[in-house]
Amino acid sequence: MLSKYVREIRLGINNLLLHKLRSFLTMLGVVFGVGSVIAMLAVGEGASQEALERIRKLGSQNILISSAKSIEEESATNVRIRMSVYGLLYEDERRIAESFPSVKNTVPVKEIRKQARLGERSMELRVVGTTPKWFDLVQRPIISGRVLLPRDFEAHGNVVVLTEHGVRTLLAGENTVGQTVRLGSEYFEVIGIVQNAGSIGGDIQTPDQEIDAYIPINVARERFGDYFVKNVAGSETREKVELHQIIVEVKSVDQVEPTAAGILAMLKRFHKKEDYRVSVPLTLLRQAEATKRTFNIVLGSIAGISLLVGGIGIMNIMLASVTERTREIGIRRAIGAKKRQIVLQFLIETIVLSTTGGLIGIGIGLLIPWMITLLAGMPTVVNAYSLVLSLGISMGVGIIFGLYPAVRASNLDPIVALRHE
Numbered sequence: 001m002l003s004k005y006v007r008e009i010r011l012g013i014n015n016l017l018l019h020k021l022r023s024f025l026t027m028l029g030v031v032f033g034v035g036s037v038i039a040m041l042a043v044g045e046g047a048s049q050e051a052l053e054r055i056r057k058l059g060s061q062n063i064l065i066s067s068a069k070s071i072e073e074e075s076a077t078n079v080r081i082r083m084s085v086y087g088l089l090y091e092d093e094r095r096i097a098e099s100f101p102s103v104k105n106t107v108p109v110k111e112i113r114k115q116a117r118l119g120e121r122s123m124e125l126r127v128v129g130t131t132p133k134w135f136d137l138v139q140r141p142i143i144s145g146r147v148l149l150p151r152d153f154e155a156h157g158n159v160v161v162l163t164e165h166g167v168r169t170l171l172a173g174e175n176t177v178g179q180t181v182r183l184g185s186e187y188f189e190v191i192g193i194v195q196n197a198g199s200i201g202g203d204i205q206t207p208d209q210e211i212d213a214y215i216p217i218n219v220a221r222e223r224f225g226d227y228f229v230k231n232v233a234g235s236e237t238r239e240k241v242e243l244h245q246i247i248v249e250v251k252s253v254d255q256v257e258p259t260a261a262g263i264l265a266m267l268k269r270f271h272k273k274e275d276y277r278v279s280v281p282l283t284l285l286r287q288a289e290a291t292k293r294t295f296n297i298v299l300g301s302i303a304g305i306s307l308l309v310g311g312i313g314i315m316n317i318m319l320a321s322v323t324e325r326t327r328e329i330g331i332r333r334a335i336g337a338k339k340r341q342i343v344l345q346f347l348i349e350t351i352v353l354s355t356t357g358g359l360i361g362i363g364i365g366l367l368i369p370w371m372i373t374l375l376a377g378m379p380t381v382v383n384a385y386s387l388v389l390s391l392g393i394s395m396g397v398g399i400i401f402g403l404y405p406a407v408r409a410s411n412l413d414p415i416v417a418l419r420h421e
Contacts (some may be wrong), residue, residue: 012348021369023353026317029310030357031364031395034390036306038365041296041386042351043372048215053304060282061104062137063260064207065092067241088243095270096248096263104257105264109207109245110217112224114184117260118170125166125213127183129220133195135303137247138207143167145177145192150192151218152191163196165210173222183213186223207247256282304393310357311397314350318405321355329412331408342410343403350402351395358394 007179016023067087090108102126109128115122128134135147139217143164152159162179166177171190179190196208227241248263250256260280267276365387369380 009348009352010031010354011344014217015282015345016349016352017175022317026313027357027360028352029313030238030394031308031310031361033304033310033359033397034361034394035364035368036302037304037393038382038386039372040302041369042365042369042380043378044295044384045381045383045386046078046369046373048295049113049381050379054168059137059249061250061253061256063250063256063283064279064281065248065263065267067244067281068275068276069273077346082119083238086273088246088276090242092267092270093243093246095266096152096246099266100259100262102252102259103135104251105137105249105250106216107131107137107246107247107249108240108243110220111244112184112220112228114213114224116166116170116213117182118179121170123166123169124211125344127209127220128208128212128214129217129224130214131217134247135215138250140194140196140208143195145190147192147194148216149216153218156216156219156222157185158188158219159191159215161194161214162190163194163208163212165196165208166213167193171378181213182227183215184224188213188215188326207245239298254282259272260361281411306391307397311354311401312330312396314398315401315405318346318350318402319408322405324407325409325411329409333412339410343406346406347399347402348411350406354394354398355371356404357390358391359395361394362391365390380402 013052065088069084069086093106093108096104102160107130112127114125114127116125130148131153132148132150145161146157147161160180160183162170162176167190171179171180176193177190180187181190183189194212194214196212226240226242229237230240248259250259257280260278264278267278268274332342366382369382372378
């Protein structure tokens with residue numbers, strides 16, 4: 001039985017090799033279809049995974065509350081007001097911590113832009129006044145030294161933790177931990193270095209940036225105060241902001257969204273103006289995952305059209321082949337070949353075409369994402385399921401679009417076929 005099928009496969013391959021160029025051109029539709037399916041899914045998966053990973057770094061159990069100028073403040077800024085008072089309060093952080101049983105931790109954040117100097121080197125840093133809990137909620141690898149500890153907060157010490165970017169700029173060629181850096185008019189001892197995650201794009205950022213310098217929040221308040229002076233477009237504006245951000249850690253994922261809704265209601269009650277913004281990474285994560293699924297379906301559908309075109313090309317060529325080989329079919333039927341043997345012969349040829357094209361397409365589909373990552377720096381991820389799916393579809397295309405020509409060939413009248421010239 002097996003030898004019979006092997007003979008049929010060998011016969012099908014020999015028939016295809018009689019017209020090498022035509023067979024190759026017929027395969028191209030499947031080759032490009034499979035290659036485009038794999039490449040498009042790889043690009044979409046890479047972009048989606050990168051976005052999802054960055055959102056996850058915000059913490060699926062965290063709620064980010066940020067100070068933001070209200071519409072009234074923005075309008076007033078255009079007429080150059082002398083003082084702008086807005087944003088989160090120290091009292092807001094205390095209320096959130098005490099009012100919600102679902103809240104596990106709260107981290108207040110004060111941000112001040114200061115020029116940092118070490119010898120002749122200088123750069124602008126975002127000085128972040130916070131508590132030691134920051135490094136529990138915003139977990140980043142420690143490169144050297146240590147992070148802020150409760151004793152730094154209690155001692156009101158001028159200590160600072162820098163990010164890797166700031167260290168490379170300010171402390172290049174110097175011993176890092178233990179060095180003294182000037183922030184504005186104050187001097188701080190570097191006690192540690194951490195990595196940073198950067199922004200994720202859109203309307204939300206990770207809490208940390210590459211130009212951060214972390215100091216105890218009570219030291220930030222004592223040394224720099226709550227008042228800030230900004231020079232914008234040649235005009236000087238003064239602002240009073242107590243807290244720029246509050247990071248809230250919730251005890252469980254199920255409680256995140258109800259807690260966020262409760263915090264929003266509380267802020268509306270105690271703030272006359274909407275001078276805050278609440279971001280829930282869990283909601284963003286769900287939206288991103290839904291977008292990812294839609295994106296993959298769209299990309300897969302577009303690439304699937306290429307496979308459909310390839311299948312139509314196979315059907316067209318096989319129909320032409322049936323016409324060309326009408327006499328051959330008549331001779332085979334005359335010497336005893338059954339209809340199913342004729343069907344099997346033509347199906348084998350179409351499956352060989354589509355499978356070979358699918359295998360070549362997989363090679364191209366692996367090559368294209370690699371080149372995109374190499375040349376454009378875009379992340380790409382090739383999943384095993386996309387390879388199996390593409391090859392399976394290409395074989396299915398061969399069977400579906402080869403079935404009609406095969407059945408048509410088997411239904412030819414042997415006598416009419418023998419008379420065919």
